Amino acid sequence: MKETTTEQHIIEAAKKVFIAKGYENATMRDIAKEANVNSAMVHYYFRSKDKLFGIVFDSIGKFFYENVYQIYKEDLDIFEKIRKVVYNRITILIQHPELPSFLVREMFKRPELLEHNYSRQIKESCDVFMLQVEAAMANGRIRKINPMNLFLNIDSLCVFPFHIRPLMQHCSEISEAEFNELMNERCTDVADFIIQSIKL
Amino acid sequence: MKETTTEQHIIEAAKKVFIAKGYENATMRDIAKEANVNSAMVHYYFRSKDKLFGIVFDSIGKFFYENVYQIYKEDLDIFEKIRKVVYNRITILIQHPELPSFLVREMFKRPELLEHNYSRQIKESCDVFMLQVEAAMANGRIRKINPMNLFLNIDSLCVFPFHIRPLMQHCSEISEAEFNELMNERCTDVADFIIQSIKL
DNA sequence: GTCTATAACTCGATAGAC
DNA sequence: GTCTATCGAGTTATAGAC
Numbered sequence: 001m002k003e004t005t006t007e008q009h010i011i012e013a014a015k016k017v018f019i020a021k022g023y024e025n026a027t028m029r030d031i032a033k034e035a036n037v038n039s040a041m042v043h044y045y046f047r048s049k050d051k052l053f054g055i056v057f058d059s060i061g062k063f064f065y066e067n068v069y070q071i072y073k074e075d076l077d078i079f080e081k082i083r084k085v086v087y088n089r090i091t092i093l094i095q096h097p098e099l100p101s102f103l104v105r106e107m108f109k110r111p112e113l114l115e116h117n118y119s120r121q122i123k124e125s126c127d128v129f130m131l132q133v134e135a136a137m138a139n140g141r142i143r144k145i146n147p148m149n150l151f152l153n154i155d156s157l158c159v160f161p162f163h164i165r166p167l168m169q170h171c172s173e174i175s176e177a178e179f180n181e182l183m184n185e186r187c188t189d190v191a192d193f194i195i196q197s198i199k200l
Numbered sequence: 201m202k203e204t205t206t207e208q209h210i211i212e213a214a215k216k217v218f219i220a221k222g223y224e225n226a227t228m229r230d231i232a233k234e235a236n237v238n239s240a241m242v243h244y245y246f247r248s249k250d251k252l253f254g255i256v257f258d259s260i261g262k263f264f265y266e267n268v269y270q271i272y273k274e275d276l277d278i279f280e281k282i283r284k285v286v287y288n289r290i291t292i293l294i295q296h297p298e299l300p301s302f303l304v305r306e307m308f309k310r311p312e313l314l315e316h317n318y319s320r321q322i323k324e325s326c327d328v329f330m331l332q333v334e335a336a337m338a339n340g341r342i343r344k345i346n347p348m349n350l351f352l353n354i355d356s357l358c359v360f361p362f363h364i365r366p367l368m369q370h371c372s373e374i375s376e377a378e379f380n381e382l383m384n385e386r387c388t389d390v391a392d393f394i395i396q397s398i399k400l
Numbered sequence: 401g402t403c404t405a406t407a408a409c410t411c412g413a414t415a416g417a418c
Numbered sequence: 419g420t421c422t423a424t425c426g427a428g429t430t431a432t433a434g435a436c
Contacts, residue, residue, distance in 0.1 A: 021309075022305075022309060024222070025224060025309065027428085027429065027430085028429085028430065028431085029430095037402085038402065039431095040402075040404080040431085040432080041401080041402065043430080043432075044401075047431090048431075049431090098308075100363075104301055104304060104305070104363050104364065105304070105305045105308070107364075108298075108305070108366060109221075111366045114366060114367060114370045119371050122367075122371055123372075126371070143396070145393075148382075149390070149393070152360070152361055152386075153390075153393060156360035157353055157356050160352070160360045160363070161356065163300075163304050163360070163363055166307050166308060166311045167307060167314060167322075170319055171322055172323075182348075186346075186349055189346055189349045194397070196397040196398070197393050197394070197396040198396070227410085227412085228411080228412065228413085229410095229412095237420085239413095240413085240420075240421070241419080241420065243413060244420080247413095248412080248413080249411095249412065
Protein backbone atom coordinates (compact mmCIF):
# COMPACT_ATOMS: atom_id res chain seq x y z
CA MET A 1 0.00 0.00 0.00
CA LYS A 2 1.97 2.99 -1.28
CA GLU A 3 1.67 6.25 0.57
CA THR A 4 0.01 9.07 -1.33
CA THR A 5 2.84 11.30 -2.48
CA THR A 6 2.37 14.93 -3.46
CA GLU A 7 2.88 13.88 -7.05
CA GLN A 8 0.04 11.36 -7.00
CA HIS A 9 -2.08 13.79 -5.07
CA ILE A 10 -1.71 16.31 -7.89
CA ILE A 11 -2.48 13.71 -10.54
CA GLU A 12 -5.72 12.77 -8.82
CA ALA A 13 -6.68 16.44 -8.55
CA ALA A 14 -5.80 16.97 -12.20
CA LYS A 15 -8.00 14.06 -13.24
CA LYS A 16 -10.95 15.57 -11.43
CA VAL A 17 -10.43 19.05 -12.86
CA PHE A 18 -9.61 17.99 -16.43
CA ILE A 19 -12.65 15.71 -16.59
CA ALA A 20 -14.94 18.37 -15.19
CA LYS A 21 -13.72 21.29 -17.29
CA GLY A 22 -11.81 19.88 -20.24
CA TYR A 23 -8.25 20.75 -21.16
CA GLU A 24 -8.70 24.38 -22.18
CA ASN A 25 -11.06 25.40 -19.40
CA ALA A 26 -9.00 23.81 -16.69
CA THR A 27 -6.21 25.98 -15.36
CA MET A 28 -3.10 25.04 -13.46
CA ARG A 29 -4.46 27.23 -10.67
CA ASP A 30 -7.64 25.12 -10.53
CA ILE A 31 -5.61 21.94 -10.27
CA ALA A 32 -3.31 23.40 -7.62
CA LYS A 33 -6.30 24.53 -5.58
CA GLU A 34 -7.97 21.12 -5.88
CA ALA A 35 -4.74 19.49 -4.72
CA ASN A 36 -4.26 22.05 -1.94
CA VAL A 37 -0.84 23.08 -3.16
CA ASN A 38 0.67 26.17 -4.76
CA SER A 39 0.32 26.48 -8.51
CA ALA A 40 4.10 26.68 -8.89
CA MET A 41 4.26 23.23 -7.34
CA VAL A 42 2.27 21.73 -10.15
CA HIS A 43 4.78 23.10 -12.62
CA TYR A 44 7.63 21.90 -10.45
CA TYR A 45 6.42 18.30 -10.62
CA PHE A 46 5.11 18.19 -14.18
CA ARG A 47 6.94 20.94 -16.08
CA SER A 48 3.93 21.91 -18.20
CA LYS A 49 0.17 21.63 -18.47
CA ASP A 50 0.62 19.47 -21.54
CA LYS A 51 2.81 16.89 -19.80
CA LEU A 52 0.39 16.65 -16.90
CA PHE A 53 -2.55 16.26 -19.22
CA GLY A 54 -0.82 13.53 -21.19
CA ILE A 55 -0.34 11.50 -18.02
CA VAL A 56 -3.94 12.04 -16.96
CA PHE A 57 -5.37 11.18 -20.38
CA ASP A 58 -3.37 7.97 -20.66
CA SER A 59 -4.35 6.88 -17.19
CA ILE A 60 -8.06 7.51 -17.77
CA GLY A 61 -8.07 5.90 -21.20
CA LYS A 62 -6.36 2.81 -19.86
CA PHE A 63 -8.75 2.58 -16.94
CA PHE A 64 -11.75 2.95 -19.21
CA TYR A 65 -10.74 0.25 -21.66
CA GLU A 66 -8.58 -2.33 -19.90
CA ASN A 67 -11.24 -3.85 -17.68
CA VAL A 68 -13.65 -4.71 -20.45
CA TYR A 69 -11.13 -5.54 -23.12
CA GLN A 70 -9.67 -8.22 -20.90
CA ILE A 71 -13.03 -9.95 -21.04
CA TYR A 72 -12.84 -10.20 -24.81
CA LYS A 73 -9.70 -12.31 -24.40
CA GLU A 74 -11.28 -14.69 -21.88
CA ASP A 75 -12.22 -18.21 -22.90
CA LEU A 76 -16.01 -17.91 -22.82
CA ASP A 77 -18.95 -18.97 -24.95
CA ILE A 78 -19.74 -16.12 -27.34
CA PHE A 79 -23.17 -15.38 -25.88
CA GLU A 80 -21.83 -15.43 -22.33
CA LYS A 81 -18.98 -13.19 -23.37
CA ILE A 82 -21.30 -10.63 -24.90
CA ARG A 83 -23.44 -10.58 -21.76
CA LYS A 84 -20.38 -10.16 -19.56
CA VAL A 85 -18.92 -7.38 -21.70
CA VAL A 86 -22.18 -5.47 -21.78
CA TYR A 87 -22.70 -5.85 -18.05
CA ASN A 88 -19.19 -4.76 -17.16
CA ARG A 89 -19.13 -1.85 -19.57
CA ILE A 90 -22.43 -0.37 -18.45
CA THR A 91 -21.64 -0.93 -14.78
CA ILE A 92 -18.37 0.95 -15.07
CA LEU A 93 -20.07 3.67 -17.10
CA ILE A 94 -22.72 4.21 -14.44
CA GLN A 95 -19.93 4.75 -11.94
CA HIS A 96 -18.03 7.08 -14.30
CA PRO A 97 -20.60 8.56 -16.69
CA GLU A 98 -18.43 11.50 -17.69
CA LEU A 99 -15.53 9.50 -19.09
CA PRO A 100 -16.76 8.84 -22.65
CA SER A 101 -17.41 12.50 -23.40
CA PHE A 102 -14.10 13.47 -21.83
CA LEU A 103 -12.15 11.02 -23.96
CA VAL A 104 -13.96 11.97 -27.17
CA ARG A 105 -13.62 15.69 -26.50
CA GLU A 106 -9.87 15.55 -26.09
CA MET A 107 -9.22 12.84 -28.66
CA PHE A 108 -10.80 14.91 -31.41
CA LYS A 109 -8.84 18.01 -30.59
CA ARG A 110 -5.54 16.20 -30.40
CA PRO A 111 -5.45 12.82 -32.13
CA GLU A 112 -1.75 12.57 -31.29
CA LEU A 113 -2.88 11.65 -27.77
CA LEU A 114 -3.66 8.19 -29.13
CA GLU A 115 -0.10 7.49 -30.19
CA HIS A 116 1.57 5.89 -27.17
CA ASN A 117 -1.45 4.33 -25.66
CA TYR A 118 -3.86 1.50 -25.11
CA SER A 119 -4.77 1.42 -28.81
CA ARG A 120 -2.86 -1.80 -29.40
CA GLN A 121 -4.68 -3.42 -26.51
CA ILE A 122 -7.99 -2.54 -28.09
CA LYS A 123 -6.91 -3.89 -31.43
CA GLU A 124 -5.78 -7.16 -29.85
CA SER A 125 -9.04 -7.82 -28.08
CA CYS A 126 -10.95 -6.86 -31.20
CA ASP A 127 -8.96 -9.38 -33.23
CA VAL A 128 -9.53 -12.14 -30.71
CA PHE A 129 -13.24 -11.47 -30.66
CA MET A 130 -13.54 -11.35 -34.45
CA LEU A 131 -11.90 -14.78 -34.71
CA GLN A 132 -14.43 -16.12 -32.24
CA VAL A 133 -17.25 -14.62 -34.30
CA GLU A 134 -15.91 -16.27 -37.44
CA ALA A 135 -15.79 -19.59 -35.62
CA ALA A 136 -19.33 -19.21 -34.31
CA MET A 137 -20.53 -18.43 -37.83
CA ALA A 138 -18.77 -21.52 -39.17
CA ASN A 139 -20.34 -23.64 -36.43
CA GLY A 140 -23.78 -22.30 -37.27
CA ARG A 141 -24.25 -20.83 -33.80
CA ILE A 142 -24.83 -17.33 -35.14
CA ARG A 143 -25.98 -15.87 -38.44
CA LYS A 144 -23.65 -14.42 -41.04
CA ILE A 145 -22.49 -10.98 -39.94
CA ASN A 146 -19.53 -8.66 -40.39
CA PRO A 147 -17.44 -9.36 -37.24
CA MET A 148 -16.03 -5.84 -37.07
CA ASN A 149 -19.52 -4.38 -37.15
CA LEU A 150 -20.65 -6.69 -34.36
CA PHE A 151 -17.73 -5.54 -32.24
CA LEU A 152 -18.63 -1.93 -32.99
CA ASN A 153 -22.32 -2.53 -32.28
CA ILE A 154 -21.63 -3.83 -28.80
CA ASP A 155 -19.66 -0.74 -27.84
CA SER A 156 -22.15 1.56 -29.55
CA LEU A 157 -25.11 0.23 -27.60
CA CYS A 158 -23.29 0.41 -24.28
CA VAL A 159 -21.48 3.72 -24.55
CA PHE A 160 -23.58 5.99 -26.76
CA PRO A 161 -26.27 6.92 -24.21
CA PHE A 162 -23.55 8.28 -21.95
CA HIS A 163 -22.27 10.43 -24.79
CA ILE A 164 -25.62 12.15 -25.13
CA ARG A 165 -26.56 12.09 -21.47
CA PRO A 166 -27.24 15.85 -21.14
CA LEU A 167 -29.53 15.70 -24.16
CA MET A 168 -31.36 12.66 -22.83
CA GLN A 169 -31.80 14.19 -19.41
CA HIS A 170 -33.08 17.40 -20.92
CA CYS A 171 -35.50 15.74 -23.33
CA SER A 172 -36.88 13.27 -20.82
CA GLU A 173 -36.65 15.69 -17.90
CA ILE A 174 -34.97 13.11 -15.69
CA SER A 175 -32.41 13.46 -12.93
CA GLU A 176 -28.99 11.89 -12.83
CA ALA A 177 -30.25 9.18 -10.50
CA GLU A 178 -33.13 8.38 -12.86
CA PHE A 179 -30.72 8.26 -15.77
CA ASN A 180 -28.59 5.72 -13.93
CA GLU A 181 -31.70 3.69 -13.16
CA LEU A 182 -32.56 3.67 -16.88
CA MET A 183 -29.07 2.50 -17.76
CA ASN A 184 -29.24 -0.21 -15.14
CA GLU A 185 -32.42 -1.59 -16.67
CA ARG A 186 -30.92 -1.17 -20.11
CA CYS A 187 -28.12 -3.59 -19.26
CA THR A 188 -30.15 -6.75 -19.82
CA ASP A 189 -32.05 -5.22 -22.74
CA VAL A 190 -28.87 -4.45 -24.65
CA ALA A 191 -27.44 -7.93 -24.23
CA ASP A 192 -30.79 -9.42 -25.30
CA PHE A 193 -30.96 -7.05 -28.25
CA ILE A 194 -27.58 -8.17 -29.55
CA ILE A 195 -28.08 -11.88 -28.97
CA GLN A 196 -31.57 -11.84 -30.50
CA SER A 197 -30.04 -10.28 -33.58
CA ILE A 198 -27.25 -12.78 -34.17
CA LYS A 199 -28.53 -16.12 -32.88
CA LEU A 200 -29.85 -18.70 -35.28
CA MET B 201 -31.85 33.42 -53.93
CA LYS B 202 -30.71 35.71 -51.12
CA GLU B 203 -27.39 37.47 -51.51
CA THR B 204 -24.73 36.49 -49.02
CA THR B 205 -24.57 39.31 -46.52
CA THR B 206 -21.55 40.01 -44.38
CA GLU B 207 -23.51 38.71 -41.42
CA GLN B 208 -24.20 35.34 -43.01
CA HIS B 209 -20.67 35.23 -44.29
CA ILE B 210 -19.39 35.52 -40.73
CA ILE B 211 -21.80 32.87 -39.47
CA GLU B 212 -20.56 30.40 -42.05
CA ALA B 213 -16.97 31.16 -41.14
CA ALA B 214 -17.81 30.79 -37.45
CA LYS B 215 -19.37 27.38 -38.08
CA LYS B 216 -16.23 26.18 -39.76
CA VAL B 217 -13.91 27.48 -37.06
CA PHE B 218 -16.03 26.44 -34.06
CA ILE B 219 -16.47 22.91 -35.42
CA ALA B 220 -12.77 22.57 -36.17
CA LYS B 221 -11.42 24.00 -32.92
CA GLY B 222 -14.25 23.98 -30.40
CA TYR B 223 -15.51 26.98 -28.46
CA GLU B 224 -12.48 27.68 -26.28
CA ASN B 225 -9.81 27.09 -28.90
CA ALA B 226 -11.54 29.20 -31.52
CA THR B 227 -10.81 32.91 -31.30
CA MET B 228 -12.74 35.84 -32.71
CA ARG B 229 -9.59 36.62 -34.66
CA ASP B 230 -9.68 33.14 -36.24
CA ILE B 231 -13.27 33.64 -37.28
CA ALA B 232 -12.60 37.10 -38.66
CA LYS B 233 -9.69 35.78 -40.68
CA GLU B 234 -11.77 32.91 -42.04
CA ALA B 235 -14.48 35.39 -43.03
CA ASN B 236 -11.94 37.84 -44.48
CA VAL B 237 -13.07 40.68 -42.27
CA ASN B 238 -11.62 42.60 -39.37
CA SER B 239 -12.05 41.09 -35.92
CA ALA B 240 -13.83 44.23 -34.73
CA MET B 241 -16.47 43.54 -37.38
CA VAL B 242 -17.36 40.23 -35.80
CA HIS B 243 -18.02 42.01 -32.52
CA TYR B 244 -19.95 44.70 -34.33
CA TYR B 245 -22.39 42.18 -35.78
CA PHE B 246 -22.69 39.74 -32.89
CA ARG B 247 -21.75 41.68 -29.75
CA SER B 248 -19.94 38.74 -28.13
CA LYS B 249 -18.35 35.38 -28.79
CA ASP B 250 -21.09 33.78 -26.71
CA LYS B 251 -23.92 35.21 -28.81
CA LEU B 252 -22.26 34.15 -32.03
CA PHE B 253 -21.65 30.68 -30.70
CA GLY B 254 -25.25 30.32 -29.58
CA ILE B 255 -26.45 31.05 -33.11
CA VAL B 256 -23.97 28.61 -34.62
CA PHE B 257 -24.76 25.84 -32.15
CA ASP B 258 -28.51 26.12 -32.66
CA SER B 259 -28.13 26.10 -36.41
CA ILE B 260 -25.91 23.03 -36.44
CA GLY B 261 -28.02 21.15 -33.93
CA LYS B 262 -31.18 21.81 -35.91
CA PHE B 263 -29.53 20.75 -39.16
CA PHE B 264 -28.21 17.56 -37.59
CA TYR B 265 -31.51 16.43 -36.12
CA GLU B 266 -34.37 17.83 -38.17
CA ASN B 267 -33.84 15.78 -41.31
CA VAL B 268 -33.98 12.42 -39.66
CA TYR B 269 -36.50 13.21 -37.00
CA GLN B 270 -39.01 14.18 -39.65
CA ILE B 271 -38.80 10.61 -40.88
CA TYR B 272 -39.92 9.28 -37.52
CA LYS B 273 -43.17 11.19 -37.98
CA GLU B 274 -43.83 9.84 -41.46
CA ASP B 275 -46.54 7.25 -42.04
CA LEU B 276 -44.36 4.23 -42.82
CA ASP B 277 -44.25 0.56 -41.92
CA ILE B 278 -42.00 0.18 -38.88
CA PHE B 279 -39.35 -1.86 -40.67
CA GLU B 280 -39.29 0.53 -43.62
CA LYS B 281 -39.05 3.46 -41.24
CA ILE B 282 -36.09 1.98 -39.43
CA ARG B 283 -34.30 1.34 -42.72
CA LYS B 284 -34.98 4.88 -43.89
CA VAL B 285 -33.85 6.46 -40.63
CA VAL B 286 -30.64 4.46 -40.58
CA TYR B 287 -29.88 5.23 -44.20
CA ASN B 288 -30.51 8.95 -43.84
CA ARG B 289 -28.65 9.29 -40.58
CA ILE B 290 -25.51 7.53 -41.78
CA THR B 291 -25.58 9.31 -45.14
CA ILE B 292 -25.67 12.72 -43.47
CA LEU B 293 -23.00 11.63 -41.02
CA ILE B 294 -20.64 10.60 -43.79
CA GLN B 295 -21.02 14.08 -45.25
CA HIS B 296 -20.53 15.75 -41.85
CA PRO B 297 -18.55 13.32 -39.72
CA GLU B 298 -17.37 15.95 -37.29
CA LEU B 299 -20.80 17.09 -36.10
CA PRO B 300 -21.53 14.50 -33.40
CA SER B 301 -18.31 15.14 -31.52
CA PHE B 302 -18.80 18.89 -31.86
CA LEU B 303 -22.30 18.76 -30.41
CA VAL B 304 -21.32 16.46 -27.57
CA ARG B 305 -18.23 18.48 -26.73
CA GLU B 306 -20.13 21.73 -26.33
CA MET B 307 -23.29 20.24 -24.86
CA PHE B 308 -21.36 18.75 -21.95
CA LYS B 309 -19.56 21.95 -21.14
CA ARG B 310 -22.71 24.05 -21.23
CA PRO B 311 -25.96 22.12 -20.92
CA GLU B 312 -27.85 25.42 -21.00
CA LEU B 313 -27.26 25.38 -24.75
CA LEU B 314 -30.08 22.85 -24.95
CA GLU B 315 -32.70 25.16 -23.47
CA HIS B 316 -34.21 27.01 -26.41
CA ASN B 317 -33.67 24.43 -29.00
CA TYR B 318 -34.68 21.44 -31.06
CA SER B 319 -35.09 19.31 -27.95
CA ARG B 320 -38.87 19.38 -28.16
CA GLN B 321 -38.71 18.26 -31.76
CA ILE B 322 -36.65 15.26 -30.73
CA LYS B 323 -39.04 14.41 -27.94
CA GLU B 324 -42.01 14.61 -30.31
CA SER B 325 -40.55 12.24 -32.88
CA CYS B 326 -39.44 9.90 -30.12
CA ASP B 327 -42.99 9.81 -28.75
CA VAL B 328 -44.49 9.13 -32.18
CA PHE B 329 -42.06 6.30 -32.77
CA MET B 330 -42.62 4.75 -29.37
CA LEU B 331 -46.36 4.62 -30.01
CA GLN B 332 -45.70 2.86 -33.29
CA VAL B 333 -43.48 0.35 -31.49
CA GLU B 334 -46.21 -0.34 -28.95
CA ALA B 335 -48.68 -0.94 -31.78
CA ALA B 336 -46.30 -3.26 -33.60
CA MET B 337 -45.82 -5.23 -30.40
CA ALA B 338 -49.58 -5.50 -29.92
CA ASN B 339 -49.98 -6.69 -33.53
CA GLY B 340 -47.33 -9.33 -33.02
CA ARG B 341 -45.10 -7.86 -35.71
CA ILE B 342 -42.16 -7.43 -33.36
CA ARG B 343 -41.09 -9.00 -30.10
CA LYS B 344 -41.60 -7.41 -26.70
CA ILE B 345 -39.07 -4.64 -26.19
CA ASN B 346 -38.68 -1.38 -24.30
CA PRO B 347 -39.63 1.25 -26.95
CA MET B 348 -37.34 3.89 -25.51
CA ASN B 349 -34.39 1.54 -25.67
CA LEU B 350 -35.16 0.67 -29.28
CA PHE B 351 -35.18 4.36 -30.15
CA LEU B 352 -31.86 4.79 -28.36
CA ASN B 353 -30.38 1.70 -30.02
CA ILE B 354 -31.06 3.02 -33.50
CA ASP B 355 -29.24 6.27 -32.82
CA SER B 356 -26.44 4.49 -30.98
CA LEU B 357 -25.65 2.17 -33.86
CA CYS B 358 -25.69 5.01 -36.41
CA VAL B 359 -23.88 7.76 -34.56
CA PHE B 360 -21.41 6.11 -32.20
CA PRO B 361 -18.73 5.16 -34.75
CA PHE B 362 -18.45 8.81 -35.71
CA HIS B 363 -17.89 9.72 -32.07
CA ILE B 364 -14.86 7.48 -31.86
CA ARG B 365 -13.65 8.00 -35.40
CA PRO B 366 -10.08 9.08 -34.51
CA LEU B 367 -9.72 6.01 -32.31
CA MET B 368 -11.07 3.72 -35.02
CA GLN B 369 -8.83 5.21 -37.65
CA HIS B 370 -5.83 4.90 -35.39
CA CYS B 371 -6.53 1.30 -34.35
CA SER B 372 -7.35 0.08 -37.83
CA GLU B 373 -4.80 2.31 -39.54
CA ILE B 374 -7.33 3.46 -42.11
CA SER B 375 -7.71 6.75 -43.92
CA GLU B 376 -10.72 9.02 -43.83
CA ALA B 377 -11.86 7.70 -47.22
CA GLU B 378 -11.60 4.12 -45.98
CA PHE B 379 -13.54 5.03 -42.86
CA ASN B 380 -16.34 6.45 -44.99
CA GLU B 381 -16.33 3.30 -47.10
CA LEU B 382 -16.71 1.24 -43.93
CA MET B 383 -19.64 3.37 -42.80
CA ASN B 384 -21.26 3.07 -46.19
CA GLU B 385 -21.15 -0.71 -46.01
CA ARG B 386 -22.29 -0.53 -42.41
CA CYS B 387 -25.54 1.15 -43.47
CA THR B 388 -27.31 -2.03 -44.54
CA ASP B 389 -25.72 -4.07 -41.76
CA VAL B 390 -27.05 -1.78 -39.06
CA ALA B 391 -30.61 -1.84 -40.40
CA ASP B 392 -30.42 -5.63 -40.69
CA PHE B 393 -28.98 -5.88 -37.21
CA ILE B 394 -31.90 -3.99 -35.70
CA ILE B 395 -34.63 -5.71 -37.69
CA GLN B 396 -33.20 -9.17 -37.04
CA SER B 397 -33.30 -8.39 -33.37
CA ILE B 398 -36.93 -7.26 -33.11
CA LYS B 399 -38.83 -9.22 -35.78
CA LEU B 400 -40.85 -12.26 -34.81
C1' DG C 401 10.50 21.17 -1.94
C1' DT C 402 7.71 25.19 -1.26
C1' DC C 403 6.44 29.81 -1.61
C1' DT C 404 5.80 34.89 -3.80
C1' DA C 405 6.18 37.74 -7.52
C1' DT C 406 6.09 38.60 -12.03
C1' DA C 407 7.37 38.09 -16.91
C1' DA C 408 5.41 37.11 -21.41
C1' DC C 409 1.63 36.16 -23.88
C1' DT C 410 -3.22 35.73 -25.74
C1' DC C 411 -7.85 36.82 -25.90
C1' DG C 412 -12.46 39.38 -25.78
C1' DA C 413 -14.12 43.64 -26.16
C1' DT C 414 -14.33 48.60 -27.02
C1' DA C 415 -13.08 53.43 -28.18
C1' DG C 416 -12.65 56.43 -31.70
C1' DA C 417 -11.15 57.98 -36.37
C1' DC C 418 -12.85 57.63 -41.02
C1' DG D 419 -20.13 49.93 -41.65
C1' DT D 420 -15.22 49.40 -41.38
C1' DC D 421 -10.75 50.05 -39.72
C1' DT D 422 -6.57 50.67 -36.15
C1' DA D 423 -5.07 50.75 -31.67
C1' DT D 424 -5.36 49.40 -27.23
C1' DC D 425 -7.23 48.22 -22.61
C1' DG D 426 -7.97 44.87 -19.06
C1' DA D 427 -8.40 40.32 -17.62
C1' DG D 428 -6.66 35.79 -17.37
C1' DT D 429 -3.27 32.29 -18.59
C1' DT D 430 1.26 29.43 -18.52
C1' DA D 431 5.57 29.35 -16.93
C1' DT D 432 9.72 30.75 -14.48
C1' DA D 433 12.99 33.29 -11.43
C1' DG D 434 14.53 33.59 -7.04
C1' DA D 435 14.03 33.83 -1.88
C1' DC D 436 13.44 30.61 1.84
